[in-house]
Amino acid sequence: xxxxxxxxxxxxxxxxxxxxxxxxxxxxxxxxxxxxxxxxxxxxxxxxxxxxxxxxxxxxxxxxxxxxxxxxxxxxxxxxxxxxxxxxxxxxxxxxxxxxxxxxxxxxxxxxxxxxxxxxxxxxxxxxxxxxxxxxxxxxxxxxxxxxxxxxxxxxxxxxxxxxxxxxxxxxxxxxxxxxxxxxxxxxxxxxxxxxxxxxxxxxxxxxxxxxxxxxxxxxxxxxxxxxxxxxxxxxxxxxxxxxxxxxxxxxxxxxxxxxxxxxxxxxxxxxxxxxxxxxxxxxxxxxxxxxxxxxxxxxxxxxxxxxxxxxxxxxxxxxxxxxxxxxxxxxxxxxxxxxxxxxxxxxxxxxxxxxxxxxxxxxxxxxxxxxxxxxxxxxxxxxxxxxxxxxxxxxxxxxxxxxxxxxxxxxxxxxxxxxxxxxxxxxxxxxxxxxxxxxxxxxxxxxxxxxxxxxxxxxxxxxxxxxxxxxxxxxxxxxxxxxxxxxxxxxxxxxxxxxxxxxxxxxxxxxxxxxxxxxxxxxxxxxxxxxxxxxxx
Numbered sequence: 001x002x003x004x005x006x007x008x009x010x011x012x013x014x015x016x017x018x019x020x021x022x023x024x025x026x027x028x029x030x031x032x033x034x035x036x037x038x039x040x041x042x043x044x045x046x047x048x049x050x051x052x053x054x055x056x057x058x059x060x061x062x063x064x065x066x067x068x069x070x071x072x073x074x075x076x077x078x079x080x081x082x083x084x085x086x087x088x089x090x091x092x093x094x095x096x097x098x099x100x101x102x103x104x105x106x107x108x109x110x111x112x113x114x115x116x117x118x119x120x121x122x123x124x125x126x127x128x129x130x131x132x133x134x135x136x137x138x139x140x141x142x143x144x145x146x147x148x149x150x151x152x153x154x155x156x157x158x159x160x161x162x163x164x165x166x167x168x169x170x171x172x173x174x175x176x177x178x179x180x181x182x183x184x185x186x187x188x189x190x191x192x193x194x195x196x197x198x199x200x201x202x203x204x205x206x207x208x209x210x211x212x213x214x215x216x217x218x219x220x221x222x223x224x225x226x227x228x229x230x231x232x233x234x235x236x237x238x239x240x241x242x243x244x245x246x247x248x249x250x251x252x253x254x255x256x257x258x259x260x261x262x263x264x265x266x267x268x269x270x271x272x273x274x275x276x277x278x279x280x281x282x283x284x285x286x287x288x289x290x291x292x293x294x295x296x297x298x299x300x301x302x303x304x305x306x307x308x309x310x311x312x313x314x315x316x317x318x319x320x321x322x323x324x325x326x327x328x329x330x331x332x333x334x335x336x337x338x339x340x341x342x343x344x345x346x347x348x349x350x351x352x353x354x355x356x357x358x359x360x361x362x363x364x365x366x367x368x369x370x371x372x373x374x375x376x377x378x379x380x381x382x383x384x385x386x387x388x389x390x391x392x393x394x395x396x397x398x399x400x401x402x403x404x405x406x407x408x409x410x411x412x413x414x415x416x417x418x419x420x421x422x423x424x425x426x427x428x429x430x431x432x433x434x435x436x437x438x439x440x441x442x443x444x445x446x447x448x449x450x451x452x453x454x455x456x457x458x459x460x461x462x463x464x465x466x467x468x469x470x471x472x473x474x475x476x477x478x479x480x481x482x483x484x485x486x487x488x489x490x491x492x493x494x495x496x497x498x499x500x501x502x503x504x505x506x507x508x509x510x511x512x513x514x515x516x517x518x519x520x521x522x523x524x525x526x527x528x529x530x531x532x533x534x535x536x537x538x
Contacts, residue, residue: 001136001239004029004038007212007227008234009203011272012047019045019066022081023073025234030077033236036136037078041168041201041210042109042145043093045070045083048170048201054123060086067096067103074098078135080142082168090125095142095168097133107131107142111150117172117208117512117520120146130156138239141194143167148198149184151191158192164239165194170201172208173261174515178229178251181213186221195219195242202232204268207519209261209511213251218243226251230260255426258419258513259294262411265511266386267298269409275384277303279377281370281404282326282333283446284308284318286438287412288388289325290424293433294411295386301330305383308335309370311342313446321438328432338369345369363447367403375406384408387508392417392460394507394518395467396493397500398453405507413510414517416467417443417460458489466493470532472516477533491533502526 006025010018022044029038042048045066046059053059067083078099085094085106093109108127112120130153133140141157141164148154148167157165165188171181185196195218202212216225216237225246227235237246252260270278278295282288295304306326310319319335326333345365353361378385387407389399391414399405412420424434443453443460457463465482469475477494504518505526516522 001036001138002034003197003237003239003244004033004035005197005199005214005227005235005237006038006040006044007200007202007214008041008044008232009210009268010041010044010047010201011203011268012050012205013053014047015045015062015066018047019069022070022079026070026074026077026079029234033234035077035236037080037140038234039166039168039197039199040079040081041199042082042095042170043084044081044201047205048082049117049119050084051119051123054084054091057086060084060091067098071098071103072101075101078104078133080133080166080168082144082170084124091123092127093120093124093144095131095144105131105133107133107144109144109147110153111146113146118146130160130162132157132160132162139163141165145169145171148188148196151188154188154192154194154196158194162194164244165192165196167196167198169199170210172512173211173257174513174517175258176253176515178211178213178253178257182215182217182223185215185217189217189219189221193219195224195239195244197237197244202230204265204272204511206269207509207512207517209265209268209513211257211261211264216244216246223248229257230264255419255422258415259423259426261511261513262294262415262423263298266294266409266411269509269511270299270384273384273408275382275408277305277383278386279305279307279374279381279383280386280388281374282306282308282322282331283388284315284321284325284438285388285443285445286420286424286434286441287390287417289321289434289438290420290427291386291388291411292325292329292331293424293427296329296331296433297427302332304329304331305377305381306331306333307374307377308333309338309373310335311337311339311366311446313366313448313451315446317437317441318446321435321441324435325433325438328435336373338366338373341369342366358448363445364400364403366447367400371400371403371406378408386411387510388412389507390415390417390420391514391518392463392467394504395471395500396457396463396496397503398457399503401503401506405503407508410508410510413507413519414513416464416514418464458485458493463493466490467497470494470497471522472514494532498524498528498530498532
């Protein structure tokens with residue numbers, strides 16, 4: 001028996017386009033691959049997650065029309081298609097079986113997650129029974145995404161006579177996720193003795209990116225096939241005895257996986273929102289240089305406008321490094337000096353600022369002038385503005401609201417500063433991108449004379465170690481251990497984290513690449529008496 005996994009992108013809400021893509025894949029799987037069964041990801045018809053589109057009756061009517069079109073085209077092969085079904089007064093997350101021009105069965109998701117980026121409990125009624133399909137004389141049990149992370153659905157499908165378990169998924173990427181998935185699937189196989197096929201979505205959607213990496217395990221739990229990460233395609237597997245046999249792509253992890261995730265997410269977000277290119281501020285620092293590399297790889301260097309905006313504090317080396325980065329990536333590069341604009345602001349505000357020392361106010365004015373210029377270019381040229389801020393800066397508020405935080409998308413929003421350096425080194429291993437001078441330079445915002453990030457923050461090695469423990473492991477203050485950090489500085493970092501929630505709420509969306517990203521992953525109040533730090537009274 002031949003099974004084809006359709007590891008393809010299905011944008012949220014694009015029902016007509018998704019139906020066409022599904023119909024095309026069914027035809028190709030049948031005619032080019034000789035498939036008996038073609039398997040699509042979770043909610044392929046609507047994209048995942050459709051969120052509150054699922055509250056609309058007109059949306060569900062359009063889903064039914066799309067399913068009818070797909071069913072009519074499904075002849076000579078069986079298809080398993082993810083879709084929401086609004087029937088008998090309830091909405092369920094379903095895997096719909098289509099064959100001979102008609103719907104022949106459906107399995108319903110039983111375990112409805114409500115954590116991280118998931119909110120299935122808000123929209124769906126859970127299924128309560130296993131579903132078996134018969135295809136070419138073989139009995140196949142169906143599970144949907146979260147179902148495979150619990151033991152019961154797989155066990156009940158096996159008890160009902162399933163010879164193969166097929167799991168359709170929209171499982172978002174974070175670094176290390178592929179190994180987690182394969183480990184969980186291996187436990188299900190060990191418990192049931194039934195081989196397993198895991199079909200996953202690919203492509204970016206808002207704050208998540210799906211990495212594909214569909215795979216199969218034989219009845220011993222050994223890997224017998226794996227599709228490439230972040231690659232669209234139809235992947236054929238032959239089911240013989242207790243195993244599915246197909247190509248085995250290498251698993252991708254660490255900086256290569258994260259970098260691919262950033263590129264794919266940026267490309268799909270920019271194009272999905274109708275932009276042909278992007279604009280960004282190129283400062284001569286490592287964050288903007290890495291964003292420029294991601295943008296160039298996502299869209300092509302000819303679709304990236306990089307703008308340097310120097311003031312009195314901009315070092316000559318910053319001008320040289322920014323120009324070198326743009327040249328290495330083949331970007332259009334422009335310079336807009338903003339010193340005169342900054343001076344005009346100073347003069348206009350001088351009467352009200354009289355008698356007060358210069359401080360972060362003047363620094364923020366420069367950042368906001370730059371943000372204004374970049375937004376103007378975005379509006380006039382029809383380019384999406386990319387923000388260059390990283391997770392470490394957003395965590396502690398080391399970014400200017402309505403300044404360097406301006407943008408339609410922030411590729412590095414979930415990338416710690418120390419990982420920015422690792423990603424830059426990785427990208428340079430593929431070809432020239434981030435000049436060595438930028439990587440070697442001490443981080444600085446260049447908003448006052450001789451400014452260094454270390455004037456305001458602990459070393460990024462220390463800061464990131466605190467943030468990883470506090471944000472991702474939910475460690476309490478007294479549980480955090482970081483060499484070179486005293487209790488006072490730890491308390492200051494935690495307080496900064498809570499104090500800057502209001503900034504993060506106004507930040508551009510950015511893709512999740514860690515276990516706990518800002519946004520849907522971490523939902524904290526803006527106004528709160530909880531400071532997070534119990535170690536001091538200040």
